[in-house]
Amino acid sequence: MKLKSDQTTARAMNRRLILNLLRQDGPKSRAELATITQLSPAAVTFVVADLMGEGVVIEGKAVSGSTGRRPTPVQIDYDHGVAIGFKLMADTVECVATDLATNPIAAIRIPMPSKAPDDVADLLAVTVPRLIGLAERPQAKIAGIGISMPGVINHEQTICVRSHRFNWDNVPLASLLARRVNVPVWLEDDTNAYAIAQQLFGLGRQHRNMAVLAVGVGISCALVIEGKLYRGANGAAGKFGHTLFEENGRLCECGKRGCLMAYHSEASILRRWKEARGGGEDLGAPELRQALVAEDPAAVAIVGEAGRGIGTALANLVNVTDPEVIVAGGEAVSLGEYFLAPLREAFSLRTFRSPPPILPDWEDNSWARGAAALVTQRMFDFESSGGITGIGENGYGPARAS
Ligand SMILES: [Zn+2]
Structure with missing residues (x-):
């Protein structure tokens, strides 16, 4: 029975190897798959036949090159x-x-x-x-x-x-x-x-080590380490917004005081800006963006301070985890360079090595x-x-x- 289980595992591993290659690099012929994965042509043919039977993979169009007709590529059928x-x-x-x-x-x-x-x-x-x-x-x-x-x-x-x-x-x-x-x-x-979405099909597709920063209602930072999402021992990894920003500071939703997100989440930025305007008005994210474009000093200062606060904290995280890139998403990214430029500046002042690139994600949905x-x-x-x-x-x- 041991042998059977080993064979099943080997087949599953080959399958994963081939599917991930097709995901990262697009259509490939069976011969190319065998060369890149170093699997035998027979093993590749076997896995591809399995995947085609399930409808996961389909044959693409063979392209004619200068040296004649090239072998038929296979590709993932994402519409299945x-x-x-x-x-x-x-x-x-x-x-x-x-x-x-x-x-x-x-x-x-x-x-x-x-x-x-x-x-x-x-x-x-x-x-x-x-x-x-x-x-x-x-x-x-x-x-x-x-x-x-x-x-x-x-x-x-x-x-x-x-x-x-x-x-x-x-x-x-x-x-x-x-x-x-x-x-x-x-x-x-x-x-x-x-x-996970950024790693599979987004800005992290080509990276095995990355941090994914999200600044919205809260602040968090997911870590992909050696190609795997790091969840920690209790599924509580990445709660970056609850790292200390100010001792005995503002009360956070977690019940503790002084957390980073109690100051610099998008919700906190909006609250602080409303306070600076004397309250009362019905001010939301669109009004804040308009104020930034009009170079309203309070808006520019508060958003800049948030960028710097998060940038410094992010440098601490980077000094511990050493990611290749940082993908940045969440509502605050739409504050654009008013937020991102101070973040990058504070960040690069504190990283031990040269800072990894920050890739903002502008996609809807x-x-x-x-x-x-x-x-x-x-x-x-x-x-x-x-x-x-x-x-x-x-x-x-x-x-x-x-
Ligand atoms: Zn907290």
Whole structure:
């Protein structure tokens, strides 16, 4: 039996190697795959035949070169399934249906009137057929649903262990949804999900070590180390916003004082700017952006201070983890160079080596795409945990990736 299991593992590893190569570099012929992976041509043919049988890979068009007809390349068929992503925000949900490369084919934002777990699961369940209708891909199979939310998530058990923003403890949200729909469901911290999407199909595609900074309602920084998302011992890695900014300072949502995000998250930037304006007015992110363009001194100073504060803290993180690049996302990135220039400046003053490049992500829908990436990551990593389905012992069991 040992031999059989070894063969299964070897096959799974070859499969992962080939799929990741096709993801990173695009279409390749079987001969090219064998040369690059150093697998035998027979092993490549075997894996490719398996993948074609499942509809994961298709043959592309053979191109004629100067030396005659080139061998037929194979490529991933990202249209063979639909992934659904839900990003839970403060009182809305961003919803997308994507192809398997997380390209959106339908997107809506819906209000979330209640944060009671069963109400949230009901809301998401009724939104699934709505999204599928909008996607207009009747032939495509629903590969699964990914949910991302801020918090400490046990991604293996797909449980929200703690979310300060939702005031949830040990909520099995994925199981609650899986009971209502008939496809696997994944749950992940929102910045981790965003980092997975960036690693698979975004700015981190060519990097094995990167930090993914998110500055929005909170501040966090996910780490991809040697090609794998680093979750820590308790799924609580990356809570960068709760590192100390000021001793005995402002109260944070976590209950402690002086956290970085209590000063420099986008929400804190807005609050501080409103205070500087004497309060009272209904001022939001669009007004802040207008004030920056008009070079309003208070706006420029507060946003610059946030950039510098985060930049200095980020240098500490970089000195410990040494990433190749830093991908920066979240609402604050839309504050542009008013935010990013001071951040880069403070950052480069404190890094031990020359600072790694900061790559801002300007894409729309990036966060909901992150949730959808939870579904597609399974194709590329046989070690990743399966989602939860509505079938199994006591009703809900994990659907292991094959
Ligand atoms: Zn905190």
